[in-house]
């Protein structure tokens with residue numbers, strides 16, 4: 001696998017800024033239904049969406065059904081709750097807030 005010199009650019013669904021993929025967290029619509037958050041090094045298959053490690057971007061995405069539109073699904077209340085829990089418990093989220 002050749003090492004990519006230029007990172008692919010992805011758009012944060014919270015603030016719509018396009019940045020290198022590594023600085024974003026990937027959400028995935030998993031086959032069983034529901035939304036998973038990829039951990040670094042993991043590669044989940046399924047439709048994905050990207051968010052900064054910034055609480056404000058996640059909060060924007062929770063509004064207006066942004067996550068559901070990006071993943072082309074209707075997240076259940078439990079999915080959103082799980083994502084909220086993720087930002088609450090993940091210490092990396094929030095520290096890079098602009």
Ligand SMILES: [Zn+2]
Nearest residue numbers: 012015052057
């Ligand atoms: Zn963002």
